[in-house]
Amino acid sequence: MRVILGQISRLDEGLAAYARQLGITGVQFNTPDLPTAGGRWRYEDVAALRGRCAAMGLRLEVIENLPYGFYDDVMLGGPRRDEQLAAIADTIRAIGRAGVPILGYNFMPTFVWRTDLAAPSRGGAEVTAFDLAQVEAGNRIEVPHASPSEQLSAEALWANHDRFLAELLPVAEEAGVRLALHPDDPPVAAIGGNARIFTSPEALARADAASGGSPAWGVDLCLGTVSAMPGGAAAVERAIDLLGPRGRIAYVHFRDVRGTVPRFEEAFIGDGNFDPAAVMRQLRRVGFDGPLLDDHVPRMIGDSGYLQARAHAIGYLQALIAAAA
């Protein structure tokens, strides 16, 4: 297991030096700023991104999230679905040819949702929070797209995800890319009448079954999202037990929350629902040996760029990995 620098969309020498000084050798980009002509990423652009990371001493280990406009009709079963599936296949081939091993994805038509971006946390730090009773007031996260006009049922979303896997897993297998599903955050049954389906450890196991055991599928195990599921720490333990022993965890978002749906708030590592040391030992026990990242961190005093909070989380995770060895 190794900690990588994550949730960046650009990398400059300063941030690369910060990562190297933290002893980090890998990075995860979330929706990298690449040309999107034709609803696809080109090999040349992905290869150039990987080359820029390598020139700064960092390995591009994960790209997480295609632009929403690349696959909205794939999620919704819209008229451009086939065209988008063909373009995503090209993008997966480009990612594989460029030597990037993992493409994270989510299947949330209404994306990540928060009702508060500055909830008070330990020592006056600020964290994001979700309260189902407040969703009518809108999403506080600036979502890179409009919510879908039509309301999608859970059955329809499952069927659309099955089609996504059926069409793209063979391409990913040939390209040497692993598609890694992020659970639905928040893990509630629906928001604004739109279903959310990857909301329990059993739902993630159902997606695994739908993958047919393909080596090109896995889970981006976001522990904070799973911890927000009913059961909290027990849901985290269950998800790792269901997915870990058969190697279905591709990488990990190692963060936590306080509380569970319908209302939770994000938290410093060690200040949330689960015991991070016990979870790291469980990941080791089930044989997970991949990258993990801190994902979301609180906003600490004077830390507008979150670098202090990320350094705290990264150091914490590195120590847990060493202790679990």
Ligand SMILES: O=C(O)C(=O)C[C@H](O)[C@H](O)CO
């Ligand atoms: O919601 C989370 O936990 C996330 O990590 C949000 C990220 O944007 C993730 O890529 C959603 O797929």
